[in-house]
Amino acid sequence: MSSTLIERVLPQKRALTTKPRPSDVAFRSVLNVMSYSSLLILAAIGGFLAFRGFGAFKENGLGFITHAEWSSLVGDNGKEISSFGLGAMITGTLIISTIALVIGVPLSVLTALYLTFYAPERLRRLLVTVVDLMASFPSILYGIWGFIVLSPMATYWAKLIFKYLGWIPFLSVPTPAFDRSPFLAGIVLSIMIIPIVTSVSREIFAQTPLERIQAAYALGATRWGMIRAVALPFGASGVVGGAMLGLGRALGETVAVYSVLNIVFKINWHVLYGYGGNIASMIVQKFGEASFTEKKALLAAGFVLFVMTLLVNMVANTVVSRAVKSGK
Amino acid sequence: MMSTENSPQTNSLAGVAAARVREPGSAPLGSGLEARGVHAWFGSHLALENVSLDFAAGTVTALIGPSGCGKSTFIRTLNRMHEFIPSAAMAGEVLLDGKDIYASGTDVTRIRLQIGMVFQKPNPFPSMTIGENVLAGLKLAQIKYDGNKDDLMEETLVRAGLWNEVKDRLGAHAGGLSGGQQQRLCIARSLAVNPKVLLMDEPCSALDPGSTLRIEDTISQLSKTMTIVIVTHNMQQAARVSDYTAFFLADGGPGQMIEVGPTNEMFSRPKDERTENYVSGRFG
Numbered sequence: 001m002s003s004t005l006i007e008r009v010l011p012q013k014r015a016l017t018t019k020p021r022p023s024d025v026a027f028r029s030v031l032n033v034m035s036y037s038s039l040l041i042l043a044a045i046g047g048f049l050a051f052r053g054f055g056a057f058k059e060n061g062l063g064f065i066t067h068a069e070w071s072s073l074v075g076d077n078g079k080e081i082s083s084f085g086l087g088a089m090i091t092g093t094l095i096i097s098t099i100a101l102v103i104g105v106p107l108s109v110l111t112a113l114y115l116t117f118y119a120p121e122r123l124r125r126l127l128v129t130v131v132d133l134m135a136s137f138p139s140i141l142y143g144i145w146g147f148i149v150l151s152p153m154a155t156y157w158a159k160l161i162f163k164y165l166g167w168i169p170f171l172s173v174p175t176p177a178f179d180r181s182p183f184l185a186g187i188v189l190s191i192m193i194i195p196i197v198t199s200v201s202r203e204i205f206a207q208t209p210l211e212r213i214q215a216a217y218a219l220g221a222t223r224w225g226m227i228r229a230v231a232l233p234f235g236a237s238g239v240v241g242g243a244m245l246g247l248g249r250a251l252g253e254t255v256a257v258y259s260v261l262n263i264v265f266k267i268n269w270h271v272l273y274g275y276g277g278n279i280a281s282m283i284v285q286k287f288g289e290a291s292f293t294e295k296k297a298l299l300a301a302g303f304v305l306f307v308m309t310l311l312v313n314m315v316a317n318t319v320v321s322r323a324v325k326s327g328k
Numbered sequence: 329m330m331s332t333e334n335s336p337q338t339n340s341l342a343g344v345a346a347a348r349v350r351e352p353g354s355a356p357l358g359s360g361l362e363a364r365g366v367h368a369w370f371g372s373h374l375a376l377e378n379v380s381l382d383f384a385a386g387t388v389t390a391l392i393g394p395s396g397c398g399k400s401t402f403i404r405t406l407n408r409m410h411e412f413i414p415s416a417a418m419a420g421e422v423l424l425d426g427k428d429i430y431a432s433g434t435d436v437t438r439i440r441l442q443i444g445m446v447f448q449k450p451n452p453f454p455s456m457t458i459g460e461n462v463l464a465g466l467k468l469a470q471i472k473y474d475g476n477k478d479d480l481m482e483e484t485l486v487r488a489g490l491w492n493e494v495k496d497r498l499g500a501h502a503g504g505l506s507g508g509q510q511q512r513l514c515i516a517r518s519l520a521v522n523p524k525v526l527l528m529d530e531p532c533s534a535l536d537p538g539s540t541l542r543i544e545d546t547i548s549q550l551s552k553t554m555t556i557v558i559v560t561h562n563m564q565q566a567a568r569v570s571d572y573t574a575f576f577l578a579d580g581g582p583g584q585m586i587e588v589g590p591t592n593e594m595f596s597r598p599k600d601e602r603t604e605n606y607v608s609g610r611f612g
Binding site for chain 1: 470
């Protein structure tokens with residue numbers, strides 16, 4: 001066999017080049033600078049937070065993440081005695097965000113399903129605008145509304161939940177104090193993540209292949225039957241991605257949580273009980289009056305939040321883009 | 329009907345057609361499907377004008393004609409799939425067993441259970457297994473099936489001519505099947521809800537000749553027990569599978585039905601010159 005093999009002489013592959021015109025070179029470099037600038041800014045913020053907060057990481061070690069206590073006292077000798085731990089704030093952030101997802105995601109998915117498959121065209125356009133408007137609403141307004149309007153209602157609901165489901169450990173309370181609880185903060189946050197989760201879900205559902213929708217209807221499917229068999233399986237990964245983008249927003253929300261939550265540096269698993277934590281709002285609360293060392297610790301806390309949010313958003317973006325691309 | 333493999337097809341089909349000849353447009357059938365003065369619009373554009381056509385129970389009718397002649401639009405009015413297109417409208421009546429399927433108070437999902445549809449592009453549900461696809465109709469329409477579901481699955485897959493190829497992998501995902509197998513799976517899926525009428529909108533246009541033959545064989549088998557309407561671009565296919573053929577044409581204006589008759593007559597001595605030109609391949 002090998003004797004019949006004739007060695008072919010192939011030419012060298014040529015480089016495919018072109019001499020760009022000066023205008024193109026200029027335009028391209030401008031675009032390059034623009035598009036890398038956001039990356040640079042992000043890196044600069046991250047670097048700044050890490051650099052300035054480094055001292056706090058070093059002094060508190062792993063305790064910075066695990067310990068709940070956050071105190072800074074000036075002793076008799078004028079020296080500062082401090083101990084900074086983010087434990088309560090990290091758990092608080094996660095708890096509040098989870099509550100926000102548990103309430104907000106089903107609401108958003110149902111809204112998206114309604115908008116995609118049920119709403120008449122005009123109403124759909126109106127509702128889409130309204131939902132998008134919710135996203136651009138300043139968060140302090142959500143906070144004020146949550147504090148004045150929602151808070152009494154949420155306290156009442158919390159009492160009801162405690163009455164009937166209080167036997168579940170995390171729904172119990174040590175003493176009947178239901179005001180300014182993680183539950184309330186979670187509800188406010190859930191409303192704030194509705195726009196992003198709804199619009200991502202809506203976009204995915206709208207891409208459900210028509211042929212599959214028709215296949216379901218041609219089999220005598222009810223609309224709900226079609227949604228269950230076709231739209232939900234198709235949109236599932238997109239909804240997950242949307243929920244994670246919502247989580248990204250929930251993790252970093254500051255002002256709204258600050259206005260409704262009673263921030264206390266103690267880990268609180270009782271979601272209906274009247275205190276909790278959230279990294280972002282804690283920074284707001286402390287920053288104005290912080291001493292030099294505490295400022296450092298707050299910047300370090302900012303760095304922790306920065307990393308958490310970045311991770312969640314990166315995962316979310318991957319999930320969403322995969323869902324869109326695969327089209328299943 | 330004899331198996332299509334060991335008999336000269338045109339002759340046997342001519343015989344079958346002759347045995348079932350019934351003047352279209354005659355008195356109401358009472359059973360089967362009847363279209364009466366069907367018009368269809370997309371927005372303000374009239375796509376189909378005044379089509380009246382009877383489909384006697386147990387016959388196969390082929391709808392032929394050049395692209396854009398309204399034959400797909402027409403078949404979609406027969407099970408109310410037409411109305412899924414925004415701004416679509418229709419006039420006229422479609423009677424199933426003598427009852428207008430567009431009458432107010434009609435449950436559309438019930439109608440579509442009785443008038444099944446197979447589409448141009450095979451469209452199994454990719455998130456379901458082969459077996460789940462076959463039984464999907466029961467779930468989608470929320471039907472309580474009293475019998476044995478495994479038996480139903482086997483029976484419909486046998487009728488669709490797919491059983492032997494998939495019986496060992498009913499739990500596999502439907503996406504792994506070939507195009508022709510997927511299309512037969514879609515046929516099986518339609519059969520599982522036991523429709524009286526099966527509409528097929530160019531079911532073989534996306535398939536290779538081998539798969540096409542298998543599906544045509546399936547159609548001949550099915551026509552013993554149900555009414556079939558098939559849209560096709562392929563005139564040989566119309567000649568092979570149908571008892572009746574209706575020729576549609578849009579001559580600049582809305583689509584119209586030019587002529588309908590027993591398939592052998594339509595291909596050998598059509599009454600209208602335009603039909604003659606089309607079936608002899610002079611245009612289209």
